[in-house]
Amino acid sequence: MDLKEKNTEILVLGSGNILFGDDGFGPAVIAHLTQNFELPQKVQAWDVGTAIQEILFDLILSEDLPQELLVIDVMDQKLKPGKIFWLKPEALPRQSSGFFSLHLPPTREMLLKLVKKGVNVWLVCCQLKQIPNQVQPGLSRPVAKAVLQASKEIYKILIGMKDFPN
Numbered sequence: 306m307d308l309k310e311k312n313t314e315i316l317v318l319g320s321g322n323i324l325f326g327d328d329g330f331g332p333a334v335i336a337h338l339t340q341n342f343e344l345p346q347k348v349q350a351w352d353v354g355t356a357i358q359e360i361l362f363d364l365i366l367s368e369d370l371p372q373e374l375l376v377i378d379v380m381d382q383k384l385k386p387g388k389i390f391w392l393k394p395e396a397l398p399r400q401s402s403g404f405f406s407l408h409l410p411p412t413r414e415m416l417l418k419l420v421k422k423g424v425n426v427w428l429v430c431c432q433l434k435q436i437p438n439q440v441q442p443g444l445s446r447p448v449a450k451a452v453l454q455a456s457k458e459i460y461k462i463l464i465g466m467k468d469f470p471n
Contacts, residue, residue, distance in 0.1 A: 314347040315463060316364075316371040320357040320378040324440045327386075327433040327448045330455075331377040334429075337456040348463050361415045365422070373469075374419060374426045375459065379433040379448070386434035387447030389455050391470045394419075394426050427469060429455055 319335030321328040335352040344350060349371075353360050357376070364370060382390070394416035416426050434445035444452070461467035 312347060313349045313371050315345075315349075315373040315375070317348065317350040317375045317459065317463075318357060318360060318377065319350070319352045320354070320376060322355050324442050326435060326437045326441050326443065327379050327431075327445055328436045329442070329444055330379045330431045330433070330448055330452065333444060333449075333452045334377045334455050334459070337452050338460060341456070342460045344460075345463060358412070358415065361419070364424075365415065365418050370419070370422055370424050372423075372425060374424050375429055376416070376426070377429045377455065377459075378431075379436070380428075380430040381433055382430075384432040385447075386432050386445060387451040388432040389451055389458065390430050390432070392428040392430055394428070397428070425469070429459060431455060 317335065317338070319331035319333070321331040323329035323332050332352040332354060335350050338344065338350050351360070357378075364374070380392075384390070394413055397413035397416070399413060416428075420426050431448055431451045434447055458467070462469060
C-alpha cells in the first residue's frame, strides 16, 4: 500500500459485489465520488469489491495508516430501504463463531484492531432492499438514490465542510 507515499490521511473503501443487486452500493458510491467530485490530495477512495477483508488485514499489518478510514457498505438493520446511517465498529455485532472467511463483510474485530492502532474508523451504511440469490447486477431504486446522498455527505466531510457524526 502506498498510503504514506501519497500522504493519505483519509482512506475511503467501497465494499460490495456489483453483481448482486444492492450489494454493489459501496462500489457505486466510490464511482460516484471519483467521477463527480474533486477529492482532496489527502484522500484515497478505493473500490475494493469483495476484497475488503484482505485490505483490512493489510492495513492491520501496516505501519503506514490513514488517520481516518471510511468503509462504505450495505447492511440490513430493518430500516427503510435506502436509509443512510453511520456506525462505529463497536456497534457491529460480535462474530458468533470461530469461522473466518476473506469473503465476508468487514468484521468488528478487524476494524477494532485498526481503532487500537489509532485510526478513526466509520462505517457508512445503507439499508439494503434486497440482495438476490443469483447474479443480478443493478441497485434497487431506493439504494441507487442513496448513492447520491451518501456521496454528498462523504464529500462534505472529506473537504472539511462537515464533521464526522457524533
